[in-house]
Amino acid sequence: MPPSPTGPPPADGLLSAARRNLRELAHGLSHASHPPTPLFADSPRRWLRLLPYAVVLALAAAFIPVTIQVLTDDYGVHGVVAGALAVGQAVPLLMLAHRPLQAWWIVFTSDIVGALVLLARPEQPGNIWPWTPPVIIGYLFVLLALGLRESRHTVIGVWLATGAAGALLHLIAPVRSDGGALLLFVLGAVVLVIGASVRERGEAQRRLAEQSSISEAERAQRTLLEERTRIARELHDVVAHHMSVITVQADSAPYRVGGLSEEAQAEFASIAAGARESLAEMRRLLSVLRSDGSPGELAPQPGLDRVQQLVEATVRAGLPAELSMTTDVREALERGGVPQAVDLSAYRIVQEALANVVRHAPGARTRVSVTARDGHLTVLVVNEEARKPGSPLETSGTGHGLVGMRERVRLTGGTLDTGPLPDGGFRVAARLPLPPDRPPSPSVTPEES
Template sequence: MKETKRRRPHMPRPLVRGLYRAREGVRSIGVALATPTGHGEALLARAAKPWVRWLPYAVAFVFVAVLLPVTIAVLINEYGVNGAVAGALGTAQTVPLLVAVTRPLQAWWVIFTADVVGGLVLLIGDPVAGQPWPWTPMVVVGYLALMVALGPRESRRALFGVWLMTGAAGAMFALVSPSRVDGIPIVLFVLSGVLLLLTATLRGRGEAERRLVEQETISEAERSRRTLLEERTRIARELHDVVAHHMSVITVQADSAPYRIPDLPEPAREEFASIAAGARESLAEMRRLLAVLRSEGAEGERAPQPGLDRVQQLVEATVRAGVPAELSLAADLDLAGLPPAVDLSAYRIVQEALANVVRHAPGATTRVSVRGDAEGWLNVLVVNGPPAGNGSGNGSGPVESGDGTGHGLVGMRERVRLTGGSLDTGPLPDGGFRVAARMPLTDPG
């Protein structure tokens, strides 16, 4: 007969996978227990008030000051432990609470080891009848205080490992001497789990709120940056028309110079032709730049860019919108001699300020003043009173966005900065608002 070869029994694959996952889980918990999460930062170290930052140290000191002498006295008097041993155990079980403020996981290792050793010492001691074992009430109080310091600082795996180790220590004592063990291990196991779960939940909620605040801050900064870039792009598109007009004038003058100036030398004719060609090339490049700056779907503006010569129409349109506005335009102001960028910026500032009055201070009396001074500056002032009626509008002042006219104060600041001027805005004591812009009447340089 042929001898049949016995096959080695194979373990089912689900069981193998389960054992592998269990081993990896135990290993990860062990790594978490051996690797503190924090970097020595104290509990509540980020609190705004100094007394809150010092509070954990004060609480830990109170626990140590109370528990240490009581623990030593109880070990000596109630359990018959040698004085030196009682002092060493009491110190190891309580003093690390001070370390737990900054390094809770390291403090837990010291206290947990001291509690296990203390349970074994009490097992061979001569206690008074009826004394709890394996841990005294002071050990339970100190351990629960340690859980409160541990929960907000360490990872969930480390906290789960601490909870399992606490239960394992209690189970070990129950197996060693089931006749002496009482309900303290179960109480400690349950209460430590509750405290760890509660503090970890509060920690998670605090971290979520902190991340939300950080994200909102980042979003607000990005929103402000995007608004600023959009406004700069819009201003650049408007100024394109101004520059294109000047380049067109240069081209026409250079092309017509040979016909307007008799007996023009040939080198001069060639120079004018070169100037005209350069101006045309520059104008073509400006058109390409405008195509880059224009947003998708945006159509080019066909109307010429406005200036202060149209501010009277702007004020009249504001009056028709229900705002009693009046204009004071200096008679000696040479509107035709204004730099194009200053002329356009002054008009847009008045336009935005009046639009904000209509939106946020309906019916408010408004004054617009445009005049030059002896120092060569153009002063634009728009002042409105409180809203008519109940005195409350939709806002306390101009907003940062408009309906096609820019982004409120952001656009005003950029326009004034572009011309080398200054802007002053702010609420007034009577509930109104003031916008004051100061720009040079001549081009800088």
């Protein structure tokens, strides 16, 4: 019978998984899973960065004399041998701050050597074997450092190696063994689980913070693109108006201007045809930008002539606001001296600034000022601190408001200044360029626009 096409027999699968796990455990015991940097190395606080070094220095300073005293007084080990074992078992604790796996190898080997040395000494009543009390306590600190720094495979490998060493020593001298190996095996598991849990929780929080940063950047980019799309929709109407004017002027030139040559009439006809083609391309682009099908987008775009209505509507909504518009601005609007892009941008800036006041500072007295001076249109919206008790309508916004203001100002070549005021209010100041005085554009029929 041919072999089953679904895969190898279960026995082969179990053997392959066992070999793979053993290779991973061996790799974990021989290769550190982190660079040789201490805990809290990235902390902005200096005392926190120095804390691991202070802890390991205190551990080594405490365990070296204690280990020597316990070995000489309780186990009867010669002073030189006790000192050598203390160095091997306690001095590597200094490496726990940055190289805990290497420190474990040294301590693990020294502890086994120490157990064999104690095996050659006469048994003393009340002494535990194979691990002395300083060995158990110091080894738990080593395991805690491993749990905080190393991977799961390394931690499991260290725990199994500790249990295997204790079991082997118990088999060598079962009469001398009194449960110290089992005690270290159980306590080591608890310490490793605690350390690994703390490490994995910290890694999860770090990944969450990184994902939050990425999401925030993506949200800001999406907001920027949405605002640019919205501005493009509105500016289509502005540019379409001027292209329609060009078309009307080019078509009517042979009738308005007498004595034109055939070459001039052909040139005007070519200009009108190019303008119509450009209008058709823009309409196709607009159909893509308006793919969401919102009918409000098809309405005529507002301008500074509707700022007064905007302020009055805001006052009716409960926000005390007042408008100041100089005569120069009104005259510029009447003679067509304000470009439609600047006109629309100024209106949207005032609209968004007032909306932000309603959201974040309800009831705050607000002043709107529109002036024209030195070839620039200045839009200033200043609100005082909120006077109505209670929390703002929105504690956090989408970011569309200021992003849209900046994009509009950048598009017209102006400058924008926003920021809080010392008295608790907020200020939005936009400076938009105006062209030199020019005659107003001729009217255009609805069919051409």
